[in-house]
Amino acid sequence: xxxxxxxxxxxxxxxxxxARRTLVDDGYNExxxxxxxxxxxxxxxxxxxxxxxxxxxELTISYWKDEQSIFHWKHNPEHLEAQRQGREKWYEALEIRxxxxxxxxxxxKS
Amino acid sequence: xxxxxxxxxxxxxxxxxxARRTLVDDGYNExxxxxxxxxxxxxxxxxxxxxxxxxxxELTISYWKDEQSIFHWKHNPEHLEAQRQGREKWYEALEIRxxxxxxxxxxxKS
Numbered sequence: 001x002x003x004x005x006x007x008x009x010x011x012x013x014x015x016x017x018x019a020r021r022t023l024v025d026d027g028y029n030e031x032x033x034x035x036x037x038x039x040x041x042x043x044x045x046x047x048x049x050x051x052x053x054x055x056x057x058e059l060t061i062s063y064w065k066d067e068q069s070i071f072h073w074k075h076n077p078e079h080l081e082a083q084r085q086g087r088e089k090w091y092e093a094l095e096i097r098x099x100x101x102x103x104x105x106x107x108x109k110s
Numbered sequence: 111x112x113x114x115x116x117x118x119x120x121x122x123x124x125x126x127x128x129a130r131r132t133l134v135d136d137g138y139n140e141x142x143x144x145x146x147x148x149x150x151x152x153x154x155x156x157x158x159x160x161x162x163x164x165x166x167x168e169l170t171i172s173y174w175k176d177e178q179s180i181f182h183w184k185h186n187p188e189h190l191e192a193q194r195q196g197r198e199k200w201y202e203a204l205e206i207r208x209x210x211x212x213x214x215x216x217x218x219k220s
Contacts, residue, residue: 003167004128004205014209016124016171018114018159049128051161051169057113059161059169061126087217095114095216099124099209106205107197 005047010101013064019094021056044069115157123174129204131166154179
């Protein structure tokens with residue numbers, strides 16, 4: 001987990017991914033790490049925020065320049081194969097929400 | 111944490127809240143619990159997904175019917191006081207992103 005993503009001024013897009021894991025591990029960690037590094041190299045990738053809870057609940061938000069970047073990432077062949085395995089064995093339930101970030105604000109103490 | 115929120119068909123709004131905690135506890139848990147229950151009773155509240163990592167990183171997404179519901183929640187007097195205390199003592203850094211959810215899909219194994 002890299003903490004709070006450093007992102008440009010909105011608008012941009014967020015893909016909210018929330019999932020409940022099965023008890024099956026079979027390649028999960030390797031694939032998760034590989035997908036994160038693959039995402040970083042996609043055109044339009046802006047950042048990622050991800051937390052996993054001890055009980056198998058996982059919440060990941062990836063940020064993208066536009067809808068087209070999300071489309072290309074979704075259809076990346078290696079990612080498609082990971083999605084297939086995810087549905088088949090790693091996830092009990094998942095929900096994906098695609099959203100347009102319209103404004104952002106915050107602070108960081110120095 | 112209640113897991114994956116059950117939400118209506120989009121569009122609706124998401125408030126993505128990511129924060130890094132300080133080491134100060136002073137009333138934090140009570141206030142967090144109280145704010146979650148207060149949010150549930152706000153007009154336009156649709157659901158919440160929240161995970162906290164052991165190292166103090168917190169990721170919470172609350173879902174709302176429209177921008178007006180978010181505005182009212184942000185300006186609720188008790189919530190304003192919690193925000194003030196959050197900035198002052200509980201959070202080292204935080205970022206809030208307001209987004210319009212445009213589509214959603216997923217599965218749940220029976």
